[in-house]
Amino acid sequence: MAQSSKKNGRVVGEIAFQLDRRILAHVFPGVTRLYGFTVSNIPEKIKQVSMNCLGGSVDEKKFRAMTQRYLDLITHLEKMGYNIDVHPVFSEFLINTYGILKQRPDLNSSPIHNSPAELRKMVIDTVPPRFLGDTLLLLNCLCELSKDDNKSLFAW
Template sequence: MTEDNEWMKTIQNENEYLKDQVRLLRENYELRSLLSQHYENSHEGRIVTSHPAPVYPNARSPGQGELELNSKKNGRIVGEIAFQLDRRILAYVFPGVTRLYGYTVSNIPEKIKQASMKCLDGSVDEKKHRAMMQRYLSLAARLEKMGYNRDVHPVFSEFLINTYGILKQRPDLHSSPLHSSPADLRKIVIDIVPSKFLGDTLLLLNCLCELSKEDSKPLFAW
């Protein structure tokens, strides 16, 4: 009976995992559809937004091309928020690792195992493995108190990065102070992200702000 119960529990866990993956794929499709509709309507002169259009006093009204450029740039800021949070998490778990190509928050446990292997015989350095795992679990516990879900938000973060992109160059904090302002970034997120995904995106921003306070670095750190 014990083996049967364990087998049923395993099947149930796998089913829950598959349901989560299907839900994320469906939300991915829905968000891309919403974004596509948004830009199609923008091209037709019908910008879909619940906020009033900005007023530009003492300046000429921007043309359609300029509006599209500003919207695209702000979209990259949304992706950059997710990217910066992921980089913060990886840098904390893997201190001293400067080249993080192939590292994602989703595959941290796997990368911990790889990073703790000894070069000579391929065995695991238990002390190194334990130290990295403790850093990962302690950080995860702090983020989970803010609502971060390890089974959902790493994938959602990758989705935002793939959907919106990231900034092409380091912003000048003196000429573009909004990159260091949580309030301004929050406004951009609210303006850009569809309401269905707004809560999770704002949660990522909150987590980034918290980690920025801890390491005393700018929100967008390079």
């Protein structure tokens, strides 16, 4: 049982991780190495990514495009209750507390990873009550972005 509960915890961490990756991939399309990128540091990373390496000047068009994608996405998520001052840090907390999945789940043998209802039940069974509301909100945001981009919940 302890093994199963640890794995369920990892799924909770994976939900937070997948939401963060979705947000970052939306703001920084085409950037494949997101090492050092977090949802909390997106504004600084936008400046960094839009900086011209040689001259040190900012590529205004690139800067504006990334900033607009970021603002549009955050506005969309805020309508669902996402708070940019709370939830990026909360996601990091969940990832650090529960970890993430060690390997890609086999969606054929374990379709739970693509079932919002099953994931919701797992979150309710795994997360302490004081973190439940925010964790379910992250799952709802992940489900919404998954619908928007038409990809599975856990995009690998």
